[in-house]
Amino acid sequence: MENKKPDNVVFSAEGKYNAGILPYSTNVGAPAIKLDDVVGWKSRGIHNVNKEFQSKFDELKLQYQNLMREYEWNELIYNAKFSFEPVVGEIYHLYLGEDGIHFLSLIAPHEWNKEHIGTFKLNSDKKWILLHENSSKFRFDVR
Template sequence: MDSKKPDNVVFSEEEGYNASLLSYSTSVGAPVIKMDDVVSWKSRGINNVNKEFENKFNELKIQYEKLMQEFEWNELVYNSKFSFEPVIGEIYHLYANNDGTNSLSLIAPNEWNKEHIGTFKLNSERKWVHLA
């Protein structure tokens, strides 16, 4: 009959008594080995990363909306009627005509009795910047 070893003795058939070779404590009085709570760590990490992604998404969404608004203003000005070559850095005014078209002019809104759509400035990239 095999002699039964007590639970607090580390013994294996292949290794024998090898408690001193193990990387962890094996005696009854040794500190308890606890598993770290990685679930809460993962949860906090996921929440932080999701907030970061949401903030970045909102920033990109705002940039996209601003870009689309700039595109629409530029399309409106470039599709308007004007019979001169605009100068970079000058301020121009966009007006609505009675026939449904738009006209670009140097005349200020207080000097002309037409429906004023907006005031623009042509920048060095040939992009119309909406001023008012």
């Protein structure tokens, strides 16, 4: 009967009483071992990360659309008809001629009766910056 130990005592023949070094509780009076509920934490994490990704995606999409719009305007102006060398910093106006060809001019829209497309300024990188668009006359389809 001396070799028999009670059920609530942790005993091994090699380690003797080793309850103090075990990573889990060994006494029936010890608190219950409960696993953390990580499903809720994961769900919140996934939601927050997806929200961040969507926000970044929307931001990049808007930047892309703005870049494509700038590209379309610059391509339109560089393909327009003009017989002068534009000066950096000056303001120019894009018109649609009666023959259907776009042309660039220094003359403001209120100074004559032509179909005004937009007002632009040439920057030092030779990029045309849109200052005013006559949206009722012209529209790019940028997706």
